[in-house]
Amino acid sequence: MNAKTLAYVVVFTGLGLALAPISFPVGPTRAFPGxxxxxxxxxxxIxxxxxxxxxxxxxIRLMLGLGTVFAYPGSLPGALAVALASYFLRRRGLHAYAPLAEPLGTLGIGFPLSAYVVAPALGLGERFAAGLIPIFAGWAASTAVGSAAAFFVASALRRLGRL
Structure with a gap:
C-alpha cells in the first residue's frame, strides 16, 4: 500500500465514523447508509x-456501541462488489457507475450470510427470521440511499476530472 492509498483509507474510515451516528435500528441490526x-x-x-x-x-462502530456484528456481512461484500465493478467498468470509462453495484454485494451476499450464518451463530436465528422482510427492507433502503449518494458524488468527481 502506498502513502496515497493509506491516506484514502484513513480519510474514508474517518468519514464513516463521523457518519456513524446516522443509523437506524432494524430488528437485531443497525442500518447505516453512511x-x-x-x-x-x-x-x-482505492x-x-x-x-x-x-x-x-x-x-470501530462495534467497539463504540454504534453498530452490531451484522456490520461485517452488511458492509464487506458491498465494498468488494463496488471494487470489482470499478475494475471492470474503468476500462470503458464508466467507473463512476460502480457504486450502484453496492446493493448487489450487501443484499445479494451480505444479507443471506447474516440470515443463515451470523444470526444462527449468535442465537438470533428465530428473531432474525421473524423480521426477515422488514430487515431486508431496512437494509435495502439503507444501501439504496448510500449507493445513490456515492454515485452522485462519483459522477461529480468524474465531471470535474478527479476520477
Missing part, C-alpha cells in the same frame, strides 16, 4: 482497499 456511501466512494477510488475501510469502520 457505510454504503463510503463503500461506494472507496471502491471507486479499489479492493475499500474492504479494509469497511472492516475498520465496522470494527
Amino acid at each position: 457505510q454504503h456511501f463510503v463503500n461506494g466512494l472507496a471502491g471507486v477510488l 479499489g479492493p482497499w475499500a474492504l479494509l475501510v469497511a472492516l475498520l469502520i465496522s470494527t
Whole structure:
C-alpha cells in the first residue's frame, strides 16, 4: 500500500465514523447508509482497499456501541462488489457507475450470510427470521440511499476530472 492509498483509507474510515451516528435500528441490526456511501466512494477510488475501510469502520462502530456484528456481512461484500465493478467498468470509462453495484454485494451476499450464518451463530436465528422482510427492507433502503449518494458524488468527481 502506498502513502496515497493509506491516506484514502484513513480519510474514508474517518468519514464513516463521523457518519456513524446516522443509523437506524432494524430488528437485531443497525442500518447505516453512511457505510454504503463510503463503500461506494472507496471502491471507486482505492479499489479492493475499500474492504479494509469497511472492516475498520465496522470494527470501530462495534467497539463504540454504534453498530452490531451484522456490520461485517452488511458492509464487506458491498465494498468488494463496488471494487470489482470499478475494475471492470474503468476500462470503458464508466467507473463512476460502480457504486450502484453496492446493493448487489450487501443484499445479494451480505444479507443471506447474516440470515443463515451470523444470526444462527449468535442465537438470533428465530428473531432474525421473524423480521426477515422488514430487515431486508431496512437494509435495502439503507444501501439504496448510500449507493445513490456515492454515485452522485462519483459522477461529480468524474465531471470535474478527479476520477
